[in-house]
Amino acid sequence: MLRKIAGRLILYTNLFVAVLLLLSYTAPFINPSALLFPAFLGLAYPYLLLINLVFLVYWIIRFRKELLVSLVAILIGWGHLMNFLPLNFSGETEPAGNGDETSVRIMSYNVRLFDQYKWSKEENSTAGIFALIDENDPDILCLQEFYTRNRMGQREADVRRSLKKYPYYSVYYTVKSGPSSGVGIATFSKYPIVRTSRIPFDNTMNQAVYTDISMGEDTIRVFNIHLQSISFGQRNYNFLDTLSLKYSNRQLEEVKDIGMRLKDAFVRRADQSKIIHNYIADAPHPVVVAGDFNDTPTSYSYMKIKKGLEDAFREAGHGFGNTYAGELPSYRIDFILYSKDLEATDFSRIKSRYSDHFPVTAALRWKLPVADEE
Secondary structure: OHHHHHHHHHHHHHHHHHHHHHHHOOHHHOOOOOOOHHHHHHHOHHHHHHHHHHHHHHHHHOOOOOHHHHHHHHHHOHHHHHHHOOOOOOOOOOOOOOOOOOEEEEEEEEOHHHHOOOOOOOOOHHHHHHHHHHHHOOOEEEEEEEEEOOOOOOOHHHHHHHOOOOOEEEEEEEEEEEOOEEEEEEEEEOOOEEEEEEEOOOOOOOEEEEEEEEEOOEEEEEEEEEOOOOOOOHHHHHHHHOOOOOOOHHHHHHHHHHHHHHHHHHHHHHHHHHHHHHHHHOOOOOEEEEEEOOOOOOOHHHHHHHOOOEEHHHHHOOOOOOOEOOOOOOOOOEEEEEOOOEEEEEEEEOOOOOOOEOOEEEEEEEOOOHHHOO
């Protein structure tokens, strides 16, 4: 009797998490401003997937037809799974760039203020960031949380000297502490920049810019974006590190505070993603979108920006591809997207600990006309 009850309990639990997994698939299509619950389920997608995989293995071991519950739920979300763990077996890689105007290597890196406050606890982290960039040698470099101040070695001119491979650049400061210092976003290029413009977001330190870059006979528009941060305080991080189910008033208040911060970030990113989507739709050139989305592939903001574009990780990446290296559970929140005029021949995530983000690079090339592909 007890065995039968336990079996039913396991099955009902399996059905419940399978339904939650299915509901998580709606997150990219529902604006959090209209309905918030799917956004939280989208954030939980990797964990719901893992739990369903555990149930799937359990039923396989027992040779039970109940395995179809989780199997069907997982297969329905195959597209989401490929955003999370792509299956690329061709092994084709191409060292794009290096003066070849038919291909280009892009790097996106949230440098966390060049680790000026030593969050990473790495020695010589600022020099390490510049050495890492030099070693990977991208043609176009998109930096978020770019930071300079009027101090020897930390001025904008000092940063430009450290990035002397890039004669062309544009810098926009959201928070200015001087004529050429503050916190902002920067794009550096080996190729001439012919136009650049800021994409304004209201009431936030986050921002986006686009830069038109001339490469021989072609021009690409590079969007360098940093979507709304969650803005957790140290108290929030400390609470998550010591979380236990005591159901005290203080704990409930902390959970409520975290929930409200997540809600605000979801809604703001949704608005920002719609603005960027409109700019992409109006672009007169093939586009590349690089940056810190502060959101996952199972999110409304990612899907809104990606509409009509390809994801370099999905097309040429391997493994899980998580890019957040901070105190919270790691997700893939840094992306390189591109127009269908281009194709990705390589994607890399570089596991360095100089920032709370791993830099990502993609090798892109212009697609050959169909007649020339043979």
